[in-house]
Amino acid sequence: MPEKLFKINPKEYILPGNRTCQGCGLSLAYRYILKALRENTIMTIPASCLTVLHGLYPITSVNVPCLNCTFASTAASASGLVAGLAAMNRTDTTVVAMAGDGGTFDIGIQALSGAAERGTDFIYVCYDNEGYMNTGTQRSSATPIGALTTTTPVLTKQQNKKDMMKIMEAHDIPYLSMSSPSFPVDLYDKFVKAKRIKGTKYMQISAPCPPGWVFPPKETVKLGRLAVETGVVVLYEIEDGKLRLTGRSKTLAEKGNRAPLLQYIEKQGRFKKMSMEQLGKMQKWVDTKWNEYIRRAEE
Amino acid sequence: MPVRILTGNQAAAEAVKLCKVQVVSAYPITPSTSLTEYLAEWIERGVLKAEYVRVESEHSVMTVCVAASTVGARVFTSTSSHGLLYMHEQLHWAAGSRLPIVTCVINRGVGAPWSIFNDQQDSIAQRDTGWIQLYCRDNQEIIDTVIQAYRIAEQAYCPVMVCYDGFVLSHTMMPVEIPDADRVNGFLPPYKPHTILSQEAPRNINPVIFPNQRRDADGILRDGYMEFRWKLQHALEGARDVIVDVNREFAAAFGRDHGGMLWEHKLEDAEVCIVGIGSIASEATMAADILREEGIRAGVVGIRSYRPFPRAEIREALKKAPAIVIFEKNISYGYEGALCADIKAALYGTGVEAPVHNYIAGLGGRDVKAAELADAVRSSLADIAGGVRERQTWLNCVTE
Numbered sequence: 001m002p003e004k005l006f007k008i009n010p011k012e013y014i015l016p017g018n019r020t021c022q023g024c025g026l027s028l029a030y031r032y033i034l035k036a037l038r039e040n041t042i043m044t045i046p047a048s049c050l051t052v053l054h055g056l057y058p059i060t061s062v063n064v065p066c067l068n069c070t071f072a073s074t075a076a077s078a079s080g081l082v083a084g085l086a087a088m089n090r091t092d093t094t095v096v097a098m099a100g101d102g103g104t105f106d107i108g109i110q111a112l113s114g115a116a117e118r119g120t121d122f123i124y125v126c127y128d129n130e131g132y133m134n135t136g137t138q139r140s141s142a143t144p145i146g147a148l149t150t151t152t153p154v155l156t157k158q159q160n161k162k163d164m165m166k167i168m169e170a171h172d173i174p175y176l177s178m179s180s181p182s183f184p185v186d187l188y189d190k191f192v193k194a195k196r197i198k199g200t201k202y203m204q205i206s207a208p209c210p211p212g213w214v215f216p217p218k219e220t221v222k223l224g225r226l227a228v229e230t231g232v233v234v235l236y237e238i239e240d241g242k243l244r245l246t247g248r249s250k251t252l253a254e255k256g257n258r259a260p261l262l263q264y265i266e267k268q269g270r271f272k273k274m275s276m277e278q279l280g281k282m283q284k285w286v287d288t289k290w291n292e293y294i295r296r297a298e299e
Numbered sequence: 300m301p302v303r304i305l306t307g308n309q310a311a312a313e314a315v316k317l318c319k320v321q322v323v324s325a326y327p328i329t330p331s332t333s334l335t336e337y338l339a340e341w342i343e344r345g346v347l348k349a350e351y352v353r354v355e356s357e358h359s360v361m362t363v364c365v366a367a368s369t370v371g372a373r374v375f376t377s378t379s380s381h382g383l384l385y386m387h388e389q390l391h392w393a394a395g396s397r398l399p400i401v402t403c404v405i406n407r408g409v410g411a412p413w414s415i416f417n418d419q420q421d422s423i424a425q426r427d428t429g430w431i432q433l434y435c436r437d438n439q440e441i442i443d444t445v446i447q448a449y450r451i452a453e454q455a456y457c458p459v460m461v462c463y464d465g466f467v468l469s470h471t472m473m474p475v476e477i478p479d480a481d482r483v484n485g486f487l488p489p490y491k492p493h494t495i496l497s498q499e500a501p502r503n504i505n506p507v508i509f510p511n512q513r514r515d516a517d518g519i520l521r522d523g524y525m526e527f528r529w530k531l532q533h534a535l536e537g538a539r540d541v542i543v544d545v546n547r548e549f550a551a552a553f554g555r556d557h558g559g560m561l562w563e564h565k566l567e568d569a570e571v572c573i574v575g576i577g578s579i580a581s582e583a584t585m586a587a588d589i590l591r592e593e594g595i596r597a598g599v600v601g602i603r604s605y606r607p608f609p610r611a612e613i614r615e616a617l618k619k620a621p622a623i624v625i626f627e628k629n630i631s632y633g634y635e636g637a638l639c640a641d642i643k644a645a646l647y648g649t650g651v652e653a654p655v656h657n658y659i660a661g662l663g664g665r666d667v668k669a670a671e672l673a674d675a676v677r678s679s680l681a682d683i684a685g686g687v688r689e690r691q692t693w694l695n696c697v698t699e
Contacts, residue, residue: 039498044366051507058515060503065496067369068505069362070388076359080324080366081496083350087321087372111362114355 004185009035018061020053023217025207025224026100026127027053029181033098033125034064036191041094042085044069044077046108048100049134050127072107074099075115078122094195098125101142102132105164116171116200123194123201126164129209137212137270144232145282146265146274149212156273160285168202169238175201177237177246181208182224186235186247193237206233214269223267228252230264231290236297243296253294261286300553305475307468310438311377311403311461312337313475314445316347317483318401321372324352324363328382329415330465331405335377357382361389361400368398369504371492373449377403379465380421384409387425390458394429394531396505397493399452399459401445402430406577406628407465408663416664417465418628419577423605423637429531431455431538432605435463436581438473440557443549446483450545453490455538457531462605464578464628466664478553486552535607542604560609562601563616565591569598571676572620572653576602576638579626579661579672586672597676602638613645622683623655624676626667626694630659635691654683660694667694 013034020027026049034041043066045051051068055061069077078097085093097115099108104126112124131149132138139149141162148156168176175197179187187205194201208224210217227233228248235249245253252258261283265271274282305313311334315323323342325335341347350372352363357378364374378386383404393400404422408414422432433448435441441463448459463469494502511523522530543559550556564584566572571590573583580601587597600616602609617623627636634640639657646653656679661667675694682690 041498042370042496054503054506056513057503057506057508058513058521060501060506062503063501065498065501066503066506067366067496068503069366070392072358073362073389076354076362077366079352079354079359080322080363080368081370083322083324083352083363084367084370084372084374087350087367088370090370110355111359114359117355118353 008032008185008188009038011035013063015061015063018053019055020049021211021217023210023220024049025181025209025220026050026129028184028220029127029187029205029207032181032184032188033191036188037094037096037195040092041096042067042081044074044081044095044097046071046074046099046103047134048103049129050098050100052134071103073111074103074108075112075124078124079115079118079120082120082122095122096125097122098127100133101126101128101130102140105141105162113171116168116173116202119199121198121200123203125203125205127205127207129207129212130161131212133209133212146278147270148273149270156278160282165204171200173200173202174198175237175239176203178204178206178233179235180206180224180228180233182221182228183235183247190237190246212270215267219267226259226264226267229259230261231258231286232261232264234290234293236293243293245293245297253297258290300476300479302474302476304472305438306333306470306472307438307441307463308334308405308470309337310442310475311445313477314442315375316341317478317480318373318446318449318487320347320349320375322350322352322363322367322374323376324354324360324374325376326354326357326360326378326382328357328379330407330469331377331379331382331403334403334405357385358389361386361393364400365389365393365396365398368400369396369492369494370496371490373490374400375402377405379405380407380409383421383425387428390425390428390430393458395527397456397531397534399449399456399490401448401452401459401461403445404460404462405465405469406462414663417467418662418664419462419464420629420662422460422462423629425460426606426637429457429535430606431457431459431535431542433459433461433603434577434605435461435468436578436601438468438471438475439555441468442475442478443553443555443557446478446487447545447549449487451538451541454545455534455541456493457534457538462577467578482552486549539604539607539609558601558603560604560612561616562603564599564601566598566600566616568596569620570596571622571624571680572598572600572617573624573626573672573676574600574602574638574642575626576605577628579628579667582667582669583626583672585669586676589669589673590676595677595680605638608641608645610645613642614649617642617646617651617653618649620651620653622680623653624658624679625655626658626660626672628661630662654688656682656690656692658692658694665695671695
């Protein structure tokens, strides 16, 4: 494995020190995303944990130009950048919109759907920390069943997570991927590939969140790995409609040794009120999705 | 210069073409739609070299305008009514970003219940978003004002709404003189963005900002949130001079003077001053002429720039007014017409003690004829003679 790490762009685009929480999964992922995208990238980001990472005026921790936008408008902001740059003959710039799961699955879905349908040439990144974490852990449509949030504080979330990848795939875009900062080389490779592809690229990243998911900050990478080991998060990409499992998920599929969901659940305080029924329901959801990925990967 | 018979929307589209707009984004809404259709056709035919972004909502329209303007493109959009209301968040964002976006607002009533017809509730409700608002009284003024709007916006770094009445102007044909393209090029230099988003000097534009000033990495004290707000207010206040100068320069170049902040009609000896915005003000000039034929010396003030508000010009125009009658197509619920409130505020402390009568008229397309405006003025003068200093009347409306 170490030799694989050597190919990673050594340049750092996030300066030392930023305002994210200890053990932030987003922070880790963002470092590798920017390394993969390299120079000549323009970011556009809505109100989110990423805004916090980018810093408070007049100081920023990120060495990449960035246009902040309103919560619902991320993908439209990217569309405006693409159109404006085209009008200015600056077509060699990679435009990247990046929002959390609330900004993507919920309030940003309309603008994202529009931009994808138009085939806008940009990369859309959703870092999915499964809730409104920047405002203090409220429920989003990406929150898993059985999770405690400040807006599901007693009964826990009652529904399974929305399958945003499927929604985006239905837009017939040329490239989609799912990755995890616990597997940085896999994540890096996917962004290197996305940068080369024309059209709308949708990149979803599972970003473990220590305060929101309630686990010790030092466990972030371990928890991200557990998510993959249990099949809660599946590493894959869909290129021109063809699904391919990647990295650890591919190995898991080949060896058939996926770990039981409970190993992932019991490490997180947010699931402390999860009922056995909910656990069973989520295990079934994970299994169904997993089998679907395997079937599609074999097609 | 050629004269053509154009609708208001055609006139606006011709202006957009003359201004060599580089990015257009729009979403269909009556009565703005046809304007964006003309632009789409010209762009697809290559007559206008621009990007056209056909987004899924007005919220995204204004977002596209903000982002494209940020990277240096001259941008345009138009909308009406609920489309403008749906943009509301982005209107604040555009003004806060100090971007010279020009938007035609083809004025239309606001639901519930639905109305597709004209009044000015939509744009008046956006009064406090930090946009310059210019209003037009005819189609010639529309084409000329859009051209001026880009000059004003790019000089003041403030977005500009060019407002005109739905159907009354947008879909009514009038003779319009088309300005010469070369002369427009001379009048309107290329847009220079205040900030460039580039790798060489990475910036984080519009991040979270603290209430107080804060030092940057080089130790220089930078603005806090309130300084940003003050600068926007200062820019809008300063835009008065820009609007007046640009109108003067335009008049010199093209031979048409539409007034700077406002325009006047037979005001010198007026015993009653009628004030309005947009097409109701031009209709009021006909009412004034009717009244003058009867020996009532009526004059008209038409507000051209509603924001920035023509405080000084209003004080000057109304300083000798024995009576003031204001017609407007909006209502600030629970108070009075927004223009009436603003005019009264502008006159505070000036010694003008004239009675002010406020007529709410033409909401949701309710027809108002010049003769009815003249009737209203007559009735107000009678009441004023009887000592009624303030009055709010809903014209042509059953209020019992």
